[in-house]
Each structure stands twice: as structure tokens, then as C-alpha cells.
Amino acid sequence: MQDNRETRIGDVILDMKNISLAFGGVKALTDISFDVREHEIRAIIGPNGAGKSSMLNVINGVYTPQQGEIALAGVKFSKMNSRRAAEMGIARTFQNLALFKGMSVLDNIMTGRNLRMRSGILAQAFRLGSAEREEIAHREFVENIIDFLEIQAYRKTPVGRLPYGLQKRVDLGRALAMEPRMLLLDEPMAGMNIEEKQDMSRFILDVNDEYGTTIVLIEHDMGVVMDISDRVVVLDYGKKIGDGTPDAVRSNPDVIQAYLGASH
Amino acid sequence: MARDLPTQSISTQPETFPAWVQHHARVRGARPAMREKDLGIWQTITWAELARDVRVLAHGLAALGVQPGEHVAIVGENRPRLYLSMMAAQSLGAIPVPLYQDAVAQEMLYVLQDAQVRVAVVEDQEQVDKMLEASAHCPDLAYVVYDDPRGLRNYPPGKLLAFDALMDQGREHAAAHPDFVDRAMAAIGPHDAAAMFYTSGTTGKPKGVMLTHHALIDRALAIQELENLTDREDVLAYLPPAWIGQNMFSYTQFLVTGFTVNHPESPNTVAIDMHDIGPTYYFAPPRVLEGLLTQVMIRMEDASAIKRKLFHACMKLARRVGVRILDKDGTVGLWDRIKYRVGDLLIYGPLRNALGMSRVRIAYTAGEAIGPDLFIFYRSIGINLKQLYGSTETSVFVCVQSDGQVRADTVGPPVKGVEIRVAENGEIQIKSPGLFKGYYRNPEATAESYTADGWYHTGDAGYLDTDGQLKIIDRAKDVGKLADGSLFAPKYIENKLKFFQHIKEAVAFGAGRDEVCAFINIDLEAVGNWAERRGLPYAGYTDLAGKPEVYELIRDCVEQVNADLATDPRLAGSQIARFLILHKELDPDDDELTRTRKVRRAFIAQKYGVLVDALFEGKSSQYIETEVKFEDGRTGKIAADLPIATAKVYPRNTKKAA
Numbered sequence: 001m002q003d004n005r006e007t008r009i010g011d012v013i014l015d016m017k018n019i020s021l022a023f024g025g026v027k028a029l030t031d032i033s034f035d036v037r038e039h040e041i042r043a044i045i046g047p048n049g050a051g052k053s054s055m056l057n058v059i060n061g062v063y064t065p066q067q068g069e070i071a072l073a074g075v076k077f078s079k080m081n082s083r084r085a086a087e088m089g090i091a092r093t094f095q096n097l098a099l100f101k102g103m104s105v106l107d108n109i110m111t112g113r114n115l116r117m118r119s120g121i122l123a124q125a126f127r128l129g130s131a132e133r134e135e136i137a138h139r140e141f142v143e144n145i146i147d148f149l150e151i152q153a154y155r156k157t158p159v160g161r162l163p164y165g166l167q168k169r170v171d172l173g174r175a176l177a178m179e180p181r182m183l184l185l186d187e188p189m190a191g192m193n194i195e196e197k198q199d200m201s202r203f204i205l206d207v208n209d210e211y212g213t214t215i216v217l218i219e220h221d222m223g224v225v226m227d228i229s230d231r232v233v234v235l236d237y238g239k240k241i242g243d244g245t246p247d248a249v250r251s252n253p254d255v256i257q258a259y260l261g262a263s264h
Numbered sequence: 265m266a267r268d269l270p271t272q273s274i275s276t277q278p279e280t281f282p283a284w285v286q287h288h289a290r291v292r293g294a295r296p297a298m299r300e301k302d303l304g305i306w307q308t309i310t311w312a313e314l315a316r317d318v319r320v321l322a323h324g325l326a327a328l329g330v331q332p333g334e335h336v337a338i339v340g341e342n343r344p345r346l347y348l349s350m351m352a353a354q355s356l357g358a359i360p361v362p363l364y365q366d367a368v369a370q371e372m373l374y375v376l377q378d379a380q381v382r383v384a385v386v387e388d389q390e391q392v393d394k395m396l397e398a399s400a401h402c403p404d405l406a407y408v409v410y411d412d413p414r415g416l417r418n419y420p421p422g423k424l425l426a427f428d429a430l431m432d433q434g435r436e437h438a439a440a441h442p443d444f445v446d447r448a449m450a451a452i453g454p455h456d457a458a459a460m461f462y463t464s465g466t467t468g469k470p471k472g473v474m475l476t477h478h479a480l481i482d483r484a485l486a487i488q489e490l491e492n493l494t495d496r497e498d499v500l501a502y503l504p505p506a507w508i509g510q511n512m513f514s515y516t517q518f519l520v521t522g523f524t525v526n527h528p529e530s531p532n533t534v535a536i537d538m539h540d541i542g543p544t545y546y547f548a549p550p551r552v553l554e555g556l557l558t559q560v561m562i563r564m565e566d567a568s569a570i571k572r573k574l575f576h577a578c579m580k581l582a583r584r585v586g587v588r589i590l591d592k593d594g595t596v597g598l599w600d601r602i603k604y605r606v607g608d609l610l611i612y613g614p615l616r617n618a619l620g621m622s623r624v625r626i627a628y629t630a631g632e633a634i635g636p637d638l639f640i641f642y643r644s645i646g647i648n649l650k651q652l653y654g655s656t657e658t659s660v661f662v663c664v665q666s667d668g669q670v671r672a673d674t675v676g677p678p679v680k681g682v683e684i685r686v687a688e689n690g691e692i693q694i695k696s697p698g699l700f701k702g703y704y705r706n707p708e709a710t711a712e713s714y715t716a717d718g719w720y721h722t723g724d725a726g727y728l729d730t731d732g733q734l735k736i737i738d739r740a741k742d743v744g745k746l747a748d749g750s751l752f753a754p755k756y757i758e759n760k761l762k763f764f765q766h767i768k769e770a771v772a773f774g775a776g777r778d779e780v781c782a783f784i785n786i787d788l789e790a791v792g793n794w795a796e797r798r799g800l801p802y803a804g805y806t807d808l809a810g811k812p813e814v815y816e817l818i819r820d821c822v823e824q825v826n827a828d829l830a831t832d833p834r835l836a837g838s839q840i841a842r843f844l845i846l847h848k849e850l851d852p853d854d855d856e857l858t859r860t861r862k863v864r865r866a867f868i869a870q871k872y873g874v875l876v877d878a879l880f881e882g883k884s885s886q887y888i889e890t891e892v893k894f895e896d897g898r899t900g901k902i903a904a905d906l907p908i909a910t911a912k913v914y915p916r917n918t919k920k921a922a
Contacts, residue, residue, distance in 0.1 A: 143303035148414075153532035155304060206415055 009230065010038035013214055014059065014182065019068035021054055028054040029065065030238045036182070041208055041215045043225045046235035047258060052218040053095065055235065056184050059216065060085040060092055073181075086115055089181035093171045095190060095218075101160030105170050108159050109145055112177025113138045145173045148210070149203060165196035172203065176211070183207065185217040189224055197221070201228050222259070226250060234258070277485075279454035280477040282318075282355040284519040286449075289315035292495055292522055298344045301529040301537055309344060311522070314351075317431075321352035322445045324434030328383055328407050328425075332357030332451065335379040335460060339363045339372070339395070340387025342501040342527045345411045345427055347515060349385040354458060356448045361460045361472070362506040364859045366852075368897055369397040375462050376402045379472060379704065383407045385427075389415040392424065399423065454478040457701055461508050461656050472704030473508075473656045483659040483698040484512070484520035486680045490664060491626050497523035497545040498623070502534045503552075507860060508656040509630060513547045516659075538620030546624045549631035551861060553649075554638055556619055558765045562793050578611040579644070586612075586644030591668050612645040621647050628652050628664070631860060633736065633755065635763035636672035643670065651675045653734060657713065657720065659698030663734045674733035684734065685719065691740040692726050693719035742865065744775030750837035752780065754865065757838055760828065764821040765790045769850050769857075771868050772840070773876055779841040779913075781879035783872070784818055785849055791817070806904055809845045815909050818845060822911040830914035839913045842879050844886075846872075847904035853893045875906065883908055 014036040021029040029051045036042045044052050057063045059070070061080030070077045072088055091112070099108050117124075117138070119131040146152055149169050154162055159170055168188060175183055188204065189197045205228055207213050219225045225232060226246040234242035234249055236258040242249045249255055278284045288297070293312035300307050309317070330336060336353040338360050340346050350360040361379050363372055365387065372394055376384070382404050384395055388411065395408045409425045410416060416424065437444070458477040462470040487493065499518065503510035514525045523545070528537040564575050585600045616622050627642070627649040634651065642649040648667065653675035654660040662684075665676030678684050682696040699720055702710040713721050725743050726736040737743060738753040746752050754772040757780065761770035768787040774780035788805050791814060795802055802808040826839040850856040856868055869876055871890075878886035889903040 140303060143305075147303060150530065150532075152304070152529045153536065209417060210414065 008212075009040045012036070013038040013073055014216075015071040016059070017069045017071070019055075019058060019065045019070075021051075021058060021063055021065045027238050029058070029235075031067075032235070032238075032240045034233045034240065034243055036214060036216055037230075038214055039208070039212050040230040041204070041217070041228055043229040043232045044216065044218045044235060045220070045222065045225055045232060049237075050235040050258075051238040052235055053186060054238075056092065056186055056216070056218055060090050060184055086178065089179070090184060091175040091178040091180035091182070092184035093168075093175050093186060093188060095186040097167050097171050099159045099167060099171055099174070102158055104156050104158055105151060105154050105162070105173075106142065106146070106156065108170055109142045109173045109177050110138065112174040113142065115178060141179075142173075142177055145176050148176075148206070149173050165192050165199070168192070168196075168200065169203070172200075172207075176207065176213075179211075180213060182214040182216065185215065187218055187220060189219060189221055197224055204228060279481065280354070280449070280452045280456075281351065281458055281481075281516075281519055282449040282452065284481070284522075285315050285318055285351055285355070288519070288522045295495060295522070296524045297518075297522075298347070298525050298527065299541075300344050300527040301533070301540070304529075306526070306540070314348070317348055318351045318355060319445055320431055320434040320438060321348055322355040322434070322448070323437040323441075324430040324432075325349075325352055325358070325383065326356055326441075326444055326448070327433040327437040328430075330356055330358050330383055332448065333457075334358045334383075335361045335381050337361050337363055337376060337379070337381040337384035338386075338505065339384060339391045340365050340411065340505070341531055342503075342505055342510075342514065343387055343411055344527055346385060346387065346505065347501075347525075349409075350459070350515065351519075354452075355445055357452045357456065359457050359460050359474075361462070362511065363462070364504050364506040365391065366504070367394075367859065368853065368893075369394040370897070373398040373401055374469065375472075376405060379460065380404050383409065385409045386411070388412040392416060392419070396423075452477070454481075455701075459511070460704060461506065461511070463656050471706055471709055474701040474704055475656075475659055476701050479659045479698045479700065480512075480516045481520055482681065483661045483679070483696075484517045487517065487661055487664065488521050490666070490679065491545075493517070493521045493523065493545065493626075495522040495524075497521065497625075498541055498543045499523060499525050499545050499547075500534070500538050500541055500543045501525050501527050502531075502538075503547070503549070504859070508660055509547060509549070512660045513545070535620065539617075540620075542620060542623040544623050544625045546621065546627040548627070548629055549860070550629055550634040550638065551632075553629060553634070553642060554762070557638060557641060558787065558790055560615065560619075561765055562790065565793075565797075575611060578607040579641075581607055582612065582644035583640065586646065587640060590643055590646060590648065591670065608646065615645055616647060619647075624648065626650065630654065630660075630675075632862060633759050634672070635759055637763055639672045653736065654698075655722065657700045658694065658696055658722075659700070661698060662694055662696060662722075665733070669731075669733070671733065674729055674735045676734065677732045678734070684728065686727050687715075689740065690725040690727070690737075690743070692722045692724050692734065692736070694722060695719055746774055746780070746837055747776060747778045748837060751835060752838050753835070756835070757782070757825070757829070757840070758863070760825045761821065764824075766794065766817060767821060769863060771850075771863055771865055772838075773869060773879070774838060777880060779880075780838050781876070782822070782840050782843045783868070783875070784822075784843055784845045786814060786818065786845055788849070805849060806847045806902060809847055810904060810907065812907075815845065815907060818843070819909055819911055826911060827914050830916060836914075836916040840911050841913055842882065842908055842910050844875060844879060844906050844908045846875075847888065847906055848890060848892060848902050851892070854891075879908060882910075 012035045017033050019029055019032045044055055046052050058065050061082040070080055119134050123131040151169055159167055189200050201224055208215055229246055232246055232249045234255050241254040242252040278287045288311040294310055296308045297311045297314040298309045336358050338346050338350055353360045363375055376398055386392055392408055392410050399405045407425055408423050409427055409430050411427045413426055454477045457474040458480055460472045460474050462472050499513055501514035518525045526541045528534045581603055585596050585604055588596050589604055624647055627647055630652045650665040650670050653663040661679045662682050663676045664679050682694055684694050687693055723740050724736050725738055725740040729735050738755045742754055744752045752774045757772040758770040761767050766787055767784055769785035771783040772780055786809055800813055822840050822843055829839050830836050852859050874888055875886055885905055885907045887905045889901055891899050892902055893899050
């Protein structure tokens, strides 16, 4: 399977060059460069406060870096905004879930189709033929995701009543509903037990495999990351201290020091 | 009575399964044969479409070189395509062998080798992985056909073949040999083997039970006549396809009667799908009915005080008159009937609806003995639940209770065509047209299962009641005697314990001893809920099982059983003196239960010998370390110091203590 991956991974789709981000006097990110290739699973790891989430927020345009350049599929930006990021096919999930707790699983995932709805609010309100046909098509897409994530039993259940692990899956489902080229996952396995982590790992691999989606994920849990990623970037105090295959990163002395302390 | 109806002209009736498929396509081609919920919408296949697909698929299997008499393994949940594959295999005269989909590769290996399987049709990646793991030791296994391609994109092709690709091969084969399948179907005789089921084997290795077209079809026809089944029935296929009971209801009876079988979206959605469909003909082993009742009871405990009161008042009335009303007993008073009608509006009707049983006309339970209270619960809310008796070797139907004559402690009179006798040792022996052809490649076992004069040993102990109904006590070999010579029927005691919602499994020991002791498995869901309500923290099963509060809870249950046993003069000696709560759940993966979740008592007694000894020695606790197998085949260890509790034993022949 691994040999097959080599041939699938394509050209650079996202190129981050010399990114620096500061909030007032606090430097969150300092001169960071890395790239993401099409169809790969790219992990960003680092201890608490290393700047992982800031990095993700730069990619999808929530933060604008003071310096640096982002190139997405060959188009260069000095700043990104979140709407444009979404339109260019970047979807994300959140570390602290941002789902609509009172809405059903189905409706939550349907919201992910928002950008792809063509008919106007009036057409939808009066259920004109075109709007209805469109909704059926979107519903079918969403049902495929529900099937994919194996949450058929909870289709009509309000999200707030589901256990955390399942809510995370719904969050992933909503991001997938955008048909993203690139998926940003912010600590997809935080707070999960081992079984839930294994399930989530499988779903991430399957998304990558079935839909060919490029995945950038932030994770705390080194073990999981090393198992599923193609390449890993390591951040510490806003600086890049390592970049490469999981094996290379694992044996990098700087990384070991950052994770296990100097005395090791 | 159904028996008085004129029987249809037997001569024109199809005698093999492929012929039945053709028959239904001709007679009711536009009627729905199968439905499957896909992407949230029920999709229908008509009989005409079904027959067409089966034909293409049969050509496909022929292209893979499947020969008459060859075994084709079928592995997966209930999926229409797997059932189509069984029909296709039968159309070629090949013999489908369904395997339990939750078995690990090791267990499948034995069957694959024994049945010399060359072609396996499986559901998904999970099953493909097991087949590939087993294939290293199965040189015969040449093709693994899979239904769901998810996750299999990067597998080396080798033995793997997608279902759609098989259909394509079938179309090519059909173009080249248009009458191949027709000729193959014509060559099948009614006394050829139609299917093979591996018995889960409470003892020793599983045995392949060969059943003929004639045996299966004959039993299905007998039941169709008895219950007036029509092609309008709806059935939900939700039990393991490898179990004869599931096969009888969703395959054999389906193909004979021509009704509609509905396939759930996934195993987790069965309750929702059942509610959608509202089956009219329903089959559930007692443990499923027990699970449903436990859920109802838990939800009632969470309900408001008024609703709880109303529920309990209505259930009290139902227990008193519900069963008699269902049995059309004329002696129920008018006032009670009015009250029951009101209860039906307020509680019983909505409850039946919530259970998905609003339209159930006939419901069966079988597989093991059912607790009388559980049985009566369903009947009292107006569900026509009946018991039946049978096994894989008898094509299920030996006895079925008839409407209006249903009792909790019997399994009904023999079905048409069955003869029953009780041997001197109390064992029930039968003759029936539904009996099996033999165990595959095991003539000794086949010979052993028949008496010298040709009766089949059921291995169950029981007797025929005064009104001709069969009553089963226990497995003949399990019924034992205590040291003082009084009767010891372990299953009877275990079943009494298991009726309590807090107890999931129980194993009683006592043969040849002075007293009876028991292992208990608590029901994690029910006891967990009880613990939460009391603010009792716990980390998992092992932790919860060891809590002194939980021991008190279970002691209450055990003492109630003892009080009940004390009123029965024959069984008063079997009261439970001491018990312990096991530190792990009994699990088929650890060989402690069969795949149909029957307790393997001898194996457990041996595995936990230390605990059994400690119970009978009257120790106050015992340390034990146990190896457990995880679903992926890895092993781990659980250790615990198990307390042993004593229970109050009541004097013989007293009335029930308060």
C-alpha cells in the first residue's frame, strides 16, 4: 500500500514561505516555511503553545501574517481571508467543536453544502422546482458522507446529545460536505479514547484514500501522527525545528529535546 | 384452523430453491422481493429483477468455475447481494455455506478448510482481510468476491474480485452460453444438498450440517400453512445470516412464501429500520427481546413520576388480563376489557410502536428458553409472541405453539409431519421430513445422532404435556443430580437469574455437589445506569463488578430466585448458596460463549476452575488472572481479586418470602 502512495502524491499544492505572525509583542510564528503536496497527509506537531493552531489559522485566512507569502495551487497571496479560503477548497474542523448543538446530524452536515447552493433564499423558501432538485442532490451527497462515516443511526439525532467522539465525526462530515481539496484538521483526536482514536485514524486515511483529499492535521498525540502521516512539520516556540518523514522526525535530536526535555 | 384449508396442488409446486425464484418472478414479478435502506432511502428490488440478477450472478459464478456440489462461502451482515449470491450458487447446484460475520479469521479458517471453499462472497474490507489472512492456509481459496469496495482500492488484485466485476463476467458468460444456467437448474434434484450450516458447537469442533432443498422447503410449507403466511408479509433481516433461524425466516420462508425481506442500513440502525418497516412476521431470540425490554425499563425509570405511575398501573392490568384477551378468552369481564382498551390507547399501542412491533401478526422466539416474565410481558401488551422448538439439524421447525394455546413453559405441539417420542432417559427424539442429510465428511457423527431405529437424538430433556405440548427442561446431558440425589437443572436456574435486568449471564454449578453455586455477569448498561443514578463512580466493567453495592444488588436478585425455587419441591435443593460476579464479560471471542451466545458450561468450569473451587470451599475471596482476546486477535490480561458472597437459602416448601 505504501508503494502505491508514493505514486499518488503529486505536486506542491500549498507553499508557505517565511511566515511570521505576531500579536503585539508576542511572536506566535517566526519565519516558517513548509509546503504541502497534493493527496498527502501532512501533520503539524509541537508542544503546547508551539503555534500549531496559529499556523492553521494562517492557512485558512483567519490570521494575516505580518510577513511571508502563501501560494495555493500556484496563486500567490500575501493575505488570505476565510471566505476565499473556503471558496478555493479549504475546509477545516475545530479543536473545540463548533457544531450547531440543537440541530440534527443531517442538518449540521447540510450546512457544509452552503457554498455550493445555487438557488436563492426565496426559491428555497417557496420550494421552487429548481431549488427542490438542488436540495435532493445535496442531500444525496450528504447521505454519502453519513454512510462513509457510519453515523446512519444518528442521522436525526440532535448533535448535542451525541457523545464527543461522534460529534468529532460529525464535524469532519461537515468539512467533507464542502468537497474540499484540502482539509485542515485541528486536533481531530483530542479528548478521545483509544478506540475512538483508531476509528478516527481510519476515517482520515479513508478520506485521503477515497476522495484523494489533501489533509493537513495538527495533533498532540505523537503516536497517532507518526502512524498516519506522510510528512511531519515540528514547531516549538513559533519556530520550525524539524520537517520530514515520520522516521526522520522521530530521530531528530531537536524534536526529542522539545518533547522530552533537555536532560534526555 | 389453517390445517382444514385445501392444500394447493402439490405437483405444480417448485421443489428446489432456484425453481422457487423462477416461480415468484412469473407469478408476482412486480411485487417487492427485497428492500434495502441505502443513503437513507428504502430501495426496492422486485421478484422479476431479483430473478434476473440471480441469473447473471449464476453465470458469473459459472465463469469462476463453480461446479455443482461445490461449497461457496458467504460472509457478512444482511445484505441483499449476499442473499442473491446464495441463490446464484444454488442455481448452479453449488452449496452456499454462510459463516458468522463476527468470527475471527482463525475460526473461519477451520470452516474454509473443512468445506474446501474455493469461492467466497464477502461483504467488505473487514471480511476480505480475514479471508486473506486465512488464505495462507487455504490453498483452495481462489476467489474472494466483495460487495463494498471501500478501503480496498490499494489491495493487490490477486484473489480479489469486485461484485460488479463478477456481474460483468456473468453477462459475458451469459452471452457465450445462453442456456447454461437453465441446464444447471434442471439438473438439481430436491434431495440434493441446498445449504450447509456449521453448528456453533457447544462441544468440540463445529460440524457442517447438510440440509436438502426438500427438507427446508417442506418445513417452510408446513409453517406457511399453519400460520396462513402470504406474500404480503414484511420481514426484517437482522440476525446473523449464518444462523439457521435467520436463514429460515429471511431466505427459505422468503423464497417459499414470496413475501418481502427488508435489509437494515447497518447493524446499529436496526431499531430505526424496524420502526420504519413495521414487520408483520418477526423472529427474535430471547436475548434480543430481553435487550429491548431492558431499554424500555431504563427509559421508564428516567420518565416523570406521573408517566411512571401510569406505566406501572397499565402493566399491572396487562399482566392480569392482557394475555387472556390476546388468547380470546371469553371470561375476561367487560370492565377489564374497557380498561385494557384505554391502556392500549395510552401505553400498549405507543409501546408496540416504539418497539417497531405495531404490525406484528406473528412473532416467534427460539434459540434458548425464555423467562416466563419476559414472555408474558410481550404477550400482555398484545404482541402475538410464540415459542418454537428446533435446531439446525431439523430445519428449525419441530414444534410451534398455535394461536390461542400459548404457554410460557412449553414450546407447543409438533408441526405437521413431525413425530416425537421421549426416550427412557428423558431425551426427546424425533422423526421429521425436515431432518438433515448428514454432517459433512463426518459419517460417525451422523450415525451417532440417530438411534438404531432411525430417530434423531435432539439432546434435549423434556416431556409431552397432557395437552400434547412439548416441554423442554434442559439439555439432556446437563441435567444432573446434587450429591443428595435431588434434581439439578442448571439452565433452569440460570434462566431465572438472567431474567433480572441487572444480570446478563449466569453459570450455575452443582452436579454431584452438596449445594449450588453460581457465576454472574452483570449487564453493564443496566447496572451502569443504576450506578450513575446513585452517584457511584466506576472505571469499567471489572471495577463496577467488584463494587460491594453491586454485590448487594445482585444478592437481592439471587435471593429472589432462591425464594422462588423454594416453592418448587423438586428444585428446592438447587438454591444458590454462594455466588461471585465475574471480573470480565463472558465472550465468544474467548470461547466462553458460542457465537449464538450460549454458555459453554464445561469450558467455563475448566477455565475458571480456581473460582469454582473457591466457591465450593466457601472462601471469602479469590485472586484470578485471565487472558482475553481482543477483536483484532491480540491478547491481553485482566486480573482481579473477586469477593465471594453468600445468599440466604430458604427452607423447602415455604411460600414465597416477602
